[in-house]
Amino acid sequence: MTHLQVKNLSVNFGGLKALDDVSFSVAKNEVFSIVGPNGAGKSTIFNVISSFYKPSQGQIFFDAKDITATRPDEKAKLGITRTFQNIELFENSSVLQNLLIGRTIHNKHPVYRQFIFDKTVRNSEIAHREAAEKVIDFLELAHYRDDLIANLPYGVRKKVELARALCAEPSLLLLDEPASGLNPEETEEVGHWIEDIRHDLGITVVMIEHDMSLVTEVSDRVLALSEGKVIAQGTAEEVQNNADVVSAYLGSA
Numbered sequence: 001m002t003h004l005q006v007k008n009l010s011v012n013f014g015g016l017k018a019l020d021d022v023s024f025s026v027a028k029n030e031v032f033s034i035v036g037p038n039g040a041g042k043s044t045i046f047n048v049i050s051s052f053y054k055p056s057q058g059q060i061f062f063d064a065k066d067i068t069a070t071r072p073d074e075k076a077k078l079g080i081t082r083t084f085q086n087i088e089l090f091e092n093s094s095v096l097q098n099l100l101i102g103r104t105i106h107n108k109h110p111v112y113r114q115f116i117f118d119k120t121v122r123n124s125e126i127a128h129r130e131a132a133e134k135v136i137d138f139l140e141l142a143h144y145r146d147d148l149i150a151n152l153p154y155g156v157r158k159k160v161e162l163a164r165a166l167c168a169e170p171s172l173l174l175l176d177e178p179a180s181g182l183n184p185e186e187t188e189e190v191g192h193w194i195e196d197i198r199h200d201l202g203i204t205v206v207m208i209e210h211d212m213s214l215v216t217e218v219s220d221r222v223l224a225l226s227e228g229k230v231i232a233q234g235t236a237e238e239v240q241n242n243a244d245v246v247s248a249y250l251g252s253a
């Protein structure tokens, strides 16, 4: 069953065509990767899916529903969550506090009730805390629970960003370069988390990534972009051996 469908998507920035008629679909519970040289338009796809950018043409469907014009917070409620290429966390808050922020889309009570902090609100706070603790256990972050983000090594911050995304309980997780800046050991670990996220949590993953060993390890299918256009789609091996992909990377090197 198709979970996400991107149809004839184009994005223009002035005269620059960041995306040019891009189409692809992702099945439920698939790990789908997007590769391509710097500036190919990969993050722009995520920015359109999460409504940061408006497309000049094309549509996005989520479970067959047209969500092209849906607000970002509504998309989060539907079950779409992302991480950022540059880590976006609250530096002077703890790991747990950052994860609780990831739960805010599940806050159903009006502000005045949260102010009164009655029993219902208290119970939901407990439920949020339990959900965050589950993610802490899942990603083995217990050791860092109360540490400030600013004091954590880069690799742990990357993991906290992933944890915050999981706290939203998405059905579709968009990962923008989860292994960038990580050493080979940490990158291998990311591969294991992605496998667990798919198998244990049943989440569909779309991943933008430059590390081809990670892409090959976890992806069912891969899409290659260059200068805003789709140049290949297939298994990791097929895409890596595609002549247009090889020349796009050589051209950018």
Ligand SMILES: Nc1ncnc2c1ncn2[C@@H]1O[C@H](COP(=O)(O)OP(=O)(O)OP(=O)(O)O)[C@@H](O)[C@H]1O
Binding pocket: 013, 016, 018, 036, 037, 038, 039, 040, 041, 042, 043, 044, 045, 085
């Ligand atoms: N807000 C913006 N305004 C103007 N140009 C933009 C904007 N966002 C992206 N671009 C341009 O669109 C093109 C695609 O950018 P994008 O960030 O999607 O590339 P990418 O494939 O994610 O690259 P990288 O691998 O370096 O992250 C680039 O030429 C970029 O400079």
Ligand SMILES: [Mg+2]
Binding pocket: 042, 043, 044, 085
């Ligand atoms: Mg990018």
